Amino acid sequence: MLSWLPENIASYGDKIDSLMYLVYYITGTAFVVTELALIIFLILYRRKPGRPAAYITGNRARQALWTLVPLAVILAIDLSLDFKGTPVWNEVKAAIPPSNVLVQVQAKQFNWEVHYPGPDGKLGTADDLVMDNQLHVPVNQVVKVRLKSQDVIHSLFLPNLRFKQDVLPGREIDGWFKATKTGTYPMPCAELCGFGHSGMYGQITVHSAEDYQAWVRQQWPSS
Ligand SMILES: [Cu+2]
Structure with a gap:
């Protein structure tokens, strides 16, 4: 059933x-x-x-x-x-359990702008990395997601992670998940947010521990 x-x-x-x-x-x-x-x-x-x-x-x-x-x-x-x-x-x-992985997902018509804090672990610094519609996380680790919107109400939906959270302009909303299996899964917007809503569709990639380290080294080679 x-x-x-x-x-x-x-x-x-x-x-x-x-x-x-x-x-x-x-x-x-x-x-x-x-x-x-x-x-x-x-x-x-x-x-x-x-x-x-x-x-x-x-x-x-x-x-x-x-x-x-x-x-x-x-x-x-x-x-x-x-x-x-x-x-x-x-x-x-x-409550959000203790986490070593932080990402900020910033919604805008009609993209998910994913901000990675970089090696210093802090958002809003020079080593931040921004990717459109691509969320990369390690498997079996608590990921803290900070949600912001630049314009209207969106909703971050990760069906495989049973995660769905409205994203409201003017507010910062924190959520979390822990993925238990590697792979690539859909990341649509679940709140009708304008004419491009149906195209507001990203991907979450869950990496194994080694793959995630390799991905981090690739993004921040100097660290
Ligand atoms: Cu949207």
Whole structure:
């Protein structure tokens, strides 16, 4: 089930996917039950010659039950989702684990401008490197991503890393991920941001430790 989800290469991906499954099964069950009830009622109470429509006077206690029972069910589902979701939110969004790899992704119509801090590890210095639509990271390491926008709202989407974060002009938003598998994966914009939105499409390359070192040496040969 849910095999259409893109391959998961995020350290926290399983937890996010299990929440997706949970929502999927709850909404799937609700869909089947309500559609079945609709079809059964349509057949049972269809118009028949000689059968007049029922005259229902109403019953306050029964009507209250018809409202309160579904309310209790929905509330229980909501609370169980909160209960399951809160630890995942805390792990993924609330705090960023210690990280040695920092990148700044600056969104603009219609590119991802990726700023690498260089050997000094600081952004905004002379050894910074800027690449369009190319995000290079090492495997099995926490990568801290600083998100900025130069114009409108964008959303950095790394489907394989189960990472999706809005990028807002005037704000600096930090996120993180840890890739568990090397390879090249898509990096689209997930927020309609103008006429070139669909072309706002980069790539993330997850390198092995050795390949990443080689890539770093290639970019900063003097260091
Ligand atoms: Cu965009």
